[in-house]
Amino acid sequence: MEEVHYPCGLWQLEAACRVSAPKVAKRLRAGLARGQRPMEAKIPVVILGATGAVGQRFLQLLADHPWFMIKGLAASERSSGRRYAEVCRWVIPGDPPTSVGEMVIQPLDPTQLKTTVPGPTSSTTIAFSALPASVARDVEPLFAQAGYAVCSNASAFRYDSDVPLLIPEVNADHLALIERQRTKRNWQGFITTNPNCTVTGIAMALKPLDTAFGVRRVSATSMQAVSGAGYPGVASLDILNNVLPYIPGEEEKIEQETRLLLGSIVDGKRIEADIAVSAQANRVPVLDGHTICLSVGFEKPPSVDEAIAVLAGFRGPKEVQVLPSAPEHPILVRHQPDRPQPRRDRDAEGGMAVTVGRIRPCALLDLRMVVVVHNTLRGAANGSVLNAELLVAQGHVG
Ligand SMILES: NC(=O)c1ccc[n+]([C@@H]2O[C@H](COP(=O)([O-])OP(=O)(O)OC[C@H]3O[C@@H](n4cnc5c(N)ncnc54)[C@H](OP(=O)(O)O)[C@@H]3O)[C@@H](O)[C@H]2O)c1
Numbered sequence: 001m002e003e004v005h006y007p008c009g010l011w012q013l014e015a016a017c018r019v020s021a022p023k024v025a026k027r028l029r030a031g032l033a034r035g036q037r038p039m040e041a042k043i044p045v046v047i048l049g050a051t052g053a054v055g056q057r058f059l060q061l062l063a064d065h066p067w068f069m070i071k072g073l074a075a076s077e078r079s080s081g082r083r084y085a086e087v088c089r090w091v092i093p094g095d096p097p098t099s100v101g102e103m104v105i106q107p108l109d110p111t112q113l114k115t116t117v118p119g120p121t122s123s124t125t126i127a128f129s130a131l132p133a134s135v136a137r138d139v140e141p142l143f144a145q146a147g148y149a150v151c152s153n154a155s156a157f158r159y160d161s162d163v164p165l166l167i168p169e170v171n172a173d174h175l176a177l178i179e180r181q182r183t184k185r186n187w188q189g190f191i192t193t194n195p196n197c198t199v200t201g202i203a204m205a206l207k208p209l210d211t212a213f214g215v216r217r218v219s220a221t222s223m224q225a226v227s228g229a230g231y232p233g234v235a236s237l238d239i240l241n242n243v244l245p246y247i248p249g250e251e252e253k254i255e256q257e258t259r260l261l262l263g264s265i266v267d268g269k270r271i272e273a274d275i276a277v278s279a280q281a282n283r284v285p286v287l288d289g290h291t292i293c294l295s296v297g298f299e300k301p302p303s304v305d306e307a308i309a310v311l312a313g314f315r316g317p318k319e320v321q322v323l324p325s326a327p328e329h330p331i332l333v334r335h336q337p338d339r340p341q342p343r344r345d346r347d348a349e350g351g352m353a354v355t356v357g358r359i360r361p362c363a364l365l366d367l368r369m370v371v372v373v374h375n376t377l378r379g380a381a382n383g384s385v386l387n388a389e390l391l392v393a394q395g396h397v398g
Pocket residue numbers: 048049050051052053054055074075076077078079080108129130131132133135153154155195196197227228229230231232375376379380
């Protein structure tokens with residue numbers, strides 16, 4: 001490929017090129033999309049629920065992010081006003097980034113956060129939300145109203161018809177709902193959401209199959225890791241040496257969110273996919289990584305080899321492939337008879353790839369397969385960061 005040299009920063013050059021040479025600007029964007037922004041061009045972000053299991057993942061992912069800079073941390077009144085290092089019980093692998101240890105936890109108030117934290121230079125600030133749904137329901141609209149682009153992990157707004165439920169490789173076009181949302185709610189900012197962690201694995205595996213062969217019926221049985229319940233989560237006396245065959249609300253989320261993610265935008269409105277989904281959700285004594293057994297019925301049933309080829313060849317839209325957090329292979333196909341497994345496969349491509357294996361005929365529907373997804377990375381914090389990167393790439397933030 002021809003090498004291009006850039007004499008100065010992308011952001012200044014791009015501004016100049018927008019007027020005089022749009023094609024050059026496009027090449028610059030593509031070439032440097034994954035690259036480090038200069039400090040003054042980084043987008044300020046705040047993390048709501050920064051002390052929880054998902055919040056801690058956000059801290060690790062954002063401490064050295066090439067486009068974003070952590071400017072504020074917020075959590076409950078229990079933690080507010082205290083240093084992060086003093087208040088946070090760290091529950092994920094690795095250490096907290098040293099840059100955040102001395103930061104003082106702020107209250108969940110957009111006005112106070114904006115004034116007490118050294119100011120963002122960009123017009124929109126991103127608020128990554130790792131709040132419980134009951135808290136998110138009240139707090140996230142306040143941040144959207146105040147001009148923040150809220151990237152939420154909570155389920156509070158996932159089903160609102162004007163709020164995008166997003167996996168960039170699956171339904172990037174659903175971001176078209178943002179303008180409708182802003183107009184309808186008269187908000188300066190907006191809310192986008194990422195799906196339930198189990199649904200993330202299911203929808204990513206189904207997307208290429210649906211595009212190629214038309215998915216019509218799905219039976220999904222999940223074996224979900226304990227970290228999916230946050231900290232302290234499930235009591236050890238309930239989960240050790242055991243399987244819990246009930247996770248409140250989970251089966252309903254799996255069924256509805258799968259249909260929403262595989263749905264389409266028609267005349268600015270989100271239409272659910274016409275797919276029958278039956279879910280059975282179980283909690284198992286695994287630390288991280290959800291495993292899902294799928295049986296799938298199709299409009300045009302593929303052979304096993306055809307399904308494998310479509311899954312292995314899946315890449316997602318070009319604009320998504322160049323984002324800093326996008327994995328090279330969103331789906332990895334395993335051919336060994338005993339894979340995927342959560343302990344061995346959850347960290348594929350930094351926890352951003354979904355691994356699919358055991359693809360074989362099904363006596364009830366057409367094909368069966370097993371899926372593994374990292375629940376707190378692709379299924380939560382890193383999925384949300386990828387969403388935010390797409391918002392920047394599409395010009396909704398920055
Ligand atoms: N864990 C997963 O795999 C996963 C995957 C996808 C989505 N999610 C979703 O992500 C969100 C966070 O999950 P998590 O597992 O990180 O939960 P978590 O470990 O329980 O953390 C909850 C966070 O919210 C704060 N918080 C709790 N109650 C609050 C209140 N009344 N007011 C203000 N802040 C409050 C906590 O702050 P304090 O420390 O100050 O109490 C903490 O920072 C949830 O909506 C969850 O459903 C989780």
